[in-house]
Amino acid sequence: MTAPSADPGRRVFEEHRRLLFSVAYRLLGSAADAEDAVQDSWLKWSAADRSHVADPKTYLTRIVSNLALEQLRSARHKRELYVGPWLPEPILTAGDTAEAVVDAESVSTALLVVLETLSPLERAVFVLREVFGFGHAEIAEAVERSETAVRQAAHRARAHVRARRPRFTADRSRQREVTERFLAATAGGDVNALMELLSPDVTLWTDGGGKVRQALRPVTGADRVAAWFAALGGVTYQGVDPADMRADLVEVNGGPGVVFRAPGRVIATLTFDFGADGRITALHNVANPDKLRAVSEGTAYDVGTR
Incomplete structure (x- = not known):
């Protein structure tokens, strides 16, 4: 008896799962919340009509970014009431990631603390643009804003981060x-x-x-x-x-x-x-x-x- 073929939608999603978690964690500063966003992304992806999806990576990134933005907005009030300083949830990271200075810096506690001071939109735009290299048009589609609004948010976020997080070559x-x-x-x-x-x-x-x-x-x-x-x-x-x-x-x-x-x-x-x-x-x-x-x-x- 021939085994049933694997669900192609599931296969595509699994190909991008690591990326989706990486985006969600940098947006939320919480591994648990990022995992929830990835799982909710799967539910939306599995229920969607994918026949007209030309670029699954961008489509899935849009789903997880919007889910993370919703979580960020609801979390802001809770974090204002938090007892003492709020720090991101720490995670153990793989050694091969650490070999890339850019990747290591973009997930560092220090940068995540700075990102916490941005608005949810600015944070999403900064992460997608500066960390993952998405174009302004792709980000505009992902966060459902105009390209002009995305460019303005990117400028504000970049200036804010640079003022609070000087860059240097890490040894x-x-x-x-x-x-x-x-x-x-x-x-x-x-x-x-x-x-x-x-x-x-x-x-x-x-x-x-x-x-x-x-x-x-x-x-x-x-x-x-x-x-x-x-x-x-x-x-x-x-x-x-x-x-x-x-x-x-x-x-x-x-x-x-x-x-x-x-x-x-x-x-x-x-x-x-x-x-x-x-x-x-x-x-x-x-x-x-x-x-x-x-x-x-x-x-x-x-x-x-x-």
């Missing part, structure tokens, strides 16, 4: 070296060693979401941030004794990061932003358990743009 080996030294200094409670690795105006952002005790405001200055981390080795955190806590250096959001584990669970992640001199300019600490599910599952996402 990935230097980043990893500094991260390793930072971990060693933290474990040893060595304030002086930490001070050498931190920029004078370094900022620590902590996200506990009101569910885990964290700083409700950014911690600024090398002396304060160094003291914060030097003390970690001697205090109980979330009921976990320091001797029972493990810190693993892994790739998080396209760069070197740290996953803090207690027996049977992940309790926090830490990602870094680096200056042109290789010193740490910002740290992003996520401890809200609702945002640690993707890391806890151990899935490494391929969020490349090609």
